[in-house]
Amino acid sequence: MDNPPLFQARWAWGPLCLATLIPVALLCFWLWPVGQALCMALDEWLFHALNRPLADNTLWRSIWTLGSLRPFDIVVGLIMLMLLIRGDWVFKAVEVRRAFFGFLVTLLVLVVIRALFSKLVRLMGWQHHSPSMVFSDAIMLSDYYPALEARWELKDRSSQSFPGDHASVLLLWALFMSLFSRRLMQHVLIWALAVLFMLPRLVAGAHWGQDDYIGGLGMAILALGWSYYTPFAARTSAGLVRVTKPLFGWLARLPLLGRLSVIGARG
Numbered sequence: 001m002d003n004p005p006l007f008q009a010r011w012a013w014g015p016l017c018l019a020t021l022i023p024v025a026l027l028c029f030w031l032w033p034v035g036q037a038l039c040m041a042l043d044e045w046l047f048h049a050l051n052r053p054l055a056d057n058t059l060w061r062s063i064w065t066l067g068s069l070r071p072f073d074i075v076v077g078l079i080m081l082m083l084l085i086r087g088d089w090v091f092k093a094v095e096v097r098r099a100f101f102g103f104l105v106t107l108l109v110l111v112v113i114r115a116l117f118s119k120l121v122r123l124m125g126w127q128h129h130s131p132s133m134v135f136s137d138a139i140m141l142s143d144y145y146p147a148l149e150a151r152w153e154l155k156d157r158s159s160q161s162f163p164g165d166h167a168s169v170l171l172l173w174a175l176f177m178s179l180f181s182r183r184l185m186q187h188v189l190i191w192a193l194a195v196l197f198m199l200p201r202l203v204a205g206a207h208w209g210q211d212d213y214i215g216g217l218g219m220a221i222l223a224l225g226w227s228y229y230t231p232f233a234a235r236t237s238a239g240l241v242r243v244t245k246p247l248f249g250w251l252a253r254l255p256l257l258g259r260l261s262v263i264g265a266r267g
Helices: 013-031 033-055 058-068 070-085 093-124 146-152 165-180 184-204 209-228 231-243 245-251
Strands: none
Touching: 013 033, 013 209, 033 058, 033 184, 033 209, 058 070, 058 184, 070 093, 070 165, 070 184, 093 165, 093 209, 093 231, 165 184, 165 209, 184 209, 209 231, 231 245
């Protein structure tokens, strides 16, 4: 029996309009003086609540220092990838390859949106410094571990923190996975991981909360909408599956690799 396609090669105008209007609404709320005041009040409280314990709690500081190192982003990426391509979890084994390419092309849409939005942010003067560069009482991880900063790029500050690039990828992954999740625990785990992996930059002060829940979330919703609710994801992922079929056929013959659903399963 043929498997129904994960992606529909048609325009879903209702969801697409919603996925376009939500980011616009988030941005308008953020630009509204009252909305901006609310965001700043929330973010100032959040920053100090997360950042202050770094001064006295060694375990707290060690955990978030590890999470703020650039190489840890690779670990995060691998965890996200393994959950995406794990057969018979969110996606059936025969669907994994299509899901992988579908997410890949959706990520490409996010890159384009990020590039265009960055130009708009610079043009409109919406850019700002991270909280660690604003508050004089901020606890800087780089002050505690200067060697780690020099060698591994400890991320605890930014002169251009809006929007949150790191958060946009995590949120896009969570939204994408949630579209296909059917069990409550899948949703809980997916969103718990997304929030957990966003926290290091918030704790260290490299980003305000609004960089993530306004900028990062808005870009993620927009990217998902213009990929999933248009023919783009369906047609591009189908083309990639077809073009790479010989490559995956060869990889499937290799020990261990052939056991991965993304390589060995046939959709």
